[in-house]
Amino acid sequence: MAANPMYQFNVYRIGPEIKIGEIDLSFTNASLFMVISSLAILIIFNLGAQKKNIIPDKIQLLSELSYTFVSKMISDTAGSKAKPYFSFIFSLFMFVLFCNMFGMIPYSFTVTSHIIVTFVLAAFIFIGVTIIGFIKHGFGYLKLFVPSGVPAVLLPLIVVIEIISYLSRPISLSVRLFANMMAGHTMMKVFGGFVVSLGIVGGWLPLSFSVALTGLEILVAFLQAYVFAILTCIYLNDALNLHH
């Protein structure tokens, strides 16, 4: 069973079964890694925020660079109006990044490789952005589906396409992250299996490939967190600035 590359994605209960009525809210390995990631973020940034040196030390520099990195990303893509949503996007980026990175540790669990997790995040973003759009622009937000400069004949078709593309946002956002994480980890598991089955004679090739893949996966882990955050910024930009 352990040789199955999908086995690593299994969710199992840790500790007692917690049930409220019919709903199972048990603490699982997924929950454990969510807690670990969140705690790691809180500890690191808390340490970084406590120091107030003019010339920062390593941990202070880390948290301050992350802060300015996300802050610059938001102001570049969504403008200054997106400033109130900074904390959310920062938390989102850090959460996804840390979950991805903790998933890179062998025998750990990748929270973001589960579609339900990424989908809940994406759906929350989608609903939130839609609500913000309607609050800021009222029904004028529907103009988002009517691009300017389109011939009247094509307009019904374009509007339908725009609506579909808008509604598919949470799906594309969640599937992108989930599929990337799952594919990468499955591939690494498969190559790991090759190393074992080819043994000491032929196992070196898949092993070296596995090492290279680890580097790639770390890059992907960062990149997917970045993409997730920046797409959120872009959606937020649509809702805040509405220039289509």
Place this chain on the structure above:
Amino acid sequence: MKKIILFNIFYFSFCTVTVKSAEKGGMPQLDPEFWVSQIFWLTITFGTLFLVLSKFILPRISKNLEQRRLQILENIETAEKQREQSEKNLKEFDEIILKSKNKAKEIMLAAREKVVSEITKKKIKLDEDLNSEIQNVEKEIIELKLSSPKKINLIASNITNEVIKRLIGTDVNESSVSALVEQELKKLSRSTNGI
């Protein structure tokens, strides 16, 4: 409501995949057994993370960054002020140097004038002294010139007297000799004048 519909779309679209890979055990991601648990724990952990970050940690980092920015601005301002001050000082310094140079020049000029005037004064005095000396000497020469014929007369008559005495062996009247000599001299001067 929308969420549930989208969930269903998702679930059914992946059902085929699940069925196909069923013999390998399928994708654990599509097993809804722990979905609610995952959503619940995600909400709790992410919610806590967001709240703590936004209420406590991020404002502190932002404050730190702002403080550093202000500190740097302040430092730049101070540096600018000090630079201006030093430029001012440099200007003053230059002025002082220029002034002192001018003063030195003036002093030098004055000293030169003084020296030159003293030299000319001394020169004039020297000239005067020399002139008076020359006049004295000239006077002496003239006096000497004037007195020389009488002496010559005297010497000539004495010599003549002596010569005659030796030649003849007797004394001659001095007055007659001197008269003779005078007569001869007058003749001589007349002839020299004539030339």
